[in-house]
Amino acid sequence: MxxxxxxxxxxxxxxxxxxxxxxxxxxxxxxxxxxxxxxxxxxxxxxxxxxxxxxxxxxxxxxxxxxxxxxxxxxxxxxxxxxxxxxxxxxxxxxxxxxxxxxxxxxxxxxxxxxxxxxxxxxxxxxxxxxxxxxxxxxxxxxxxxxxxxxxxxxxxxxxxxxxxxxxxxxxxxxxxxxxxxxGAGAVVPGEQTEDGGDDLPTVVQEGHSEPEIDVPETDPPEDLTVEPLIEGEGDEVEEGQQVIVQYTGVPWEPDEEGRNEVFDSTWSQGGTPFDVNIGGGAVIEGWDEGMVGEKVGSRLLMVVPPDLAYGDEDTGMGTPTGTLVFVVDILDAVENPPQPDPEDMPEQPEGMPEGMPEGEIDPEDLEGLMPEEGDPGQE
The missing domain is CATH 3.10.50.40 (Chitinase A; domain 3)
Structure with missing residues (x-):
């Protein structure tokens, strides 16, 4: 990020x-x-x-x-x-x-x-x-x-x-x-949650400054990206290219062998410290880029992201979840990103530094430590 x-x-x-x-x-x-x-x-x-x-x-x-x-x-x-x-x-x-x-x-x-x-x-x-x-x-x-x-x-x-x-x-x-x-740790959006999803969507219960509980129904997931505001924010709409500050939790739609939809990634598991990332520019999965742009700051969103807008259906061995994913996201704020420097104004690379990535197939072992951990929706 x-x-x-x-x-x-x-x-x-x-x-x-x-x-x-x-x-x-x-x-x-x-x-x-x-x-x-x-x-x-x-x-x-x-x-x-x-x-x-x-x-x-x-x-x-x-x-x-x-x-x-x-x-x-x-x-x-x-x-x-x-x-x-x-x-x-x-x-x-x-x-x-x-x-x-x-x-x-x-x-x-x-x-x-x-x-x-x-x-x-x-x-x-x-x-x-x-x-x-x-x-x-x-x-x-x-x-x-x-x-x-x-x-x-x-x-x-x-x-x-x-x-x-x-x-x-x-x-x-x-x-x-x-x-x-x-x-601070445990920050959430203001307002009372008036919707909880339900019907053919997951049900979300979240009280106070706590991690949401997500109950996924035993039905087929929607085929398209679904964004359901659980709290309607009163701030400005998130714009492409902004830096968003969020709390979030993610679970897979498909249960594991024990029938549980275990959390694969959450800011709450990291002490409730908010996460910030550039939105709309490919720094996160497409479902986040498409789902958050246009939503208002101060909103709590239930987002159901199909595989083609997440990490796909096939296990890549990178620790990322597969299939349809469910997120509950609090949009705490959205701020402008600084203007990017002109490449001509950037200092020259020190002698001996590689100018670009090597061509050809990349061994996944070479990427160890560089890929997002677990189901992190962002890319460092």
Whole structure:
């Protein structure tokens, strides 16, 4: 799946490596925890940031040289306690980044990549963030604004960053994050389930923040994709190419030898942590791409997916389920995806890296660890 990482240059590369689901932070890039001020204090070394939360901020740089240590702080605290960010949340955040070049001087970096311009916020998995970056956000209400200042790179860090094709700012790097929304473990759509399927469709019972119970009837499944809203959402319609945030459970229509329709994949079996994926672009099975586009955010869907829109009828040996599949999906949110970079702007591949996939038949053993586990409807 594609998950956007905060688009800072190094040392924000630490964020990119951590949040993007691949790689880790090199030991020599790890830094001491950010200096944090008390709840009622703001470090005078932080730039002044003004403007409405969720809209592009105005940043004024202090009349001093950038600090030589990392500093962070909450410059605006959101209202209410119902939406406090937790250390295992999936957070939706708007961001912009700046270069603080000298006393009182600075400018925005990559303004066309800032989410205020693109309308494509970051999805930040708090569990995957380094503690020094996550801790300023934890226990802050949704609607808060957090500012980070990262000192200029050392020569060693600069060389390493440039070798990775990163554009490296000369001065300190400043990141402004607006915490727009959060989805914690066990998140479900609001509203009361008024439909439960039934008749020739599976019956769904789901109470509160719990995994749905799916009772599949002893009848032949429908031949076509069937999407039945169990809760009708009140949000915007999901559009092709968006990143959707969902809770889901999947079972096969056909029972096993013991007559059970066992769950083959579920976010609930992973602690109820929401799943995010690009929809409508082939990152998931066709049944998801076709079934979710056009449905409203806030909906709970019963989806019956025929084999030709799922994994087929034949066992591929990859651990994916066969036959008709049944899903119950809560559409928690749908956000825009960031614009894709122009290939001409991408750094050249390091010498010795393969330019493409080998031709000819691929041995399934070569794909071990790369394919989705069990019945995961997505592809990494």
């Amino acid at each position: 594609h998950r956007r990482a905060v688009a800072l240059a190094v040392p924000a590369t630490a964020i990119a490596l951590t949040v993007s689901s691949c790689g880790s932070i090199p030991e020599d890039w790890r830094t001491p925890a950010f200096l944090q001020m008390g709840e009622d204090e703001t470090d005078e070394r932080l730039p002044a940031v003004s403007g409405e939360i969720g809209e592009k901020p105005e940043v004024t740089f202090p009349d001093m040289e950038p600090p030589d240590e990392e500093v962070s702080g909450v410059v605006h605290e959101g209202e209410g306690e119902d939406g406090l960010v937790r250390n295992d949340d999936l957070v939706v955040a708007n961001f912009a980044q700046y270069e603080w070049s000298a006393a009182g001087e600075g400018e925005e970096l990559d303004p066309d990549q800032a989410s205020y311009e693109t309308g494509a916020p970051d999805l930040i998995r708090m569990e995957e963030m380094p503690d020094e970056l996550a801790s300023p956000m934890v226990n802050q209400p949704v609607g808060s604004r957090v500012v980070y200042v990262m000192p200029p790179l050392s020569e060693e860090e600069r060389t390493q960053a440039e070798s990775m094709g990163q554009e490296v700012p000369e001065g300190a790097t400043v990141l402004v994050l607006d915490l727009m929304d959060r989805f």
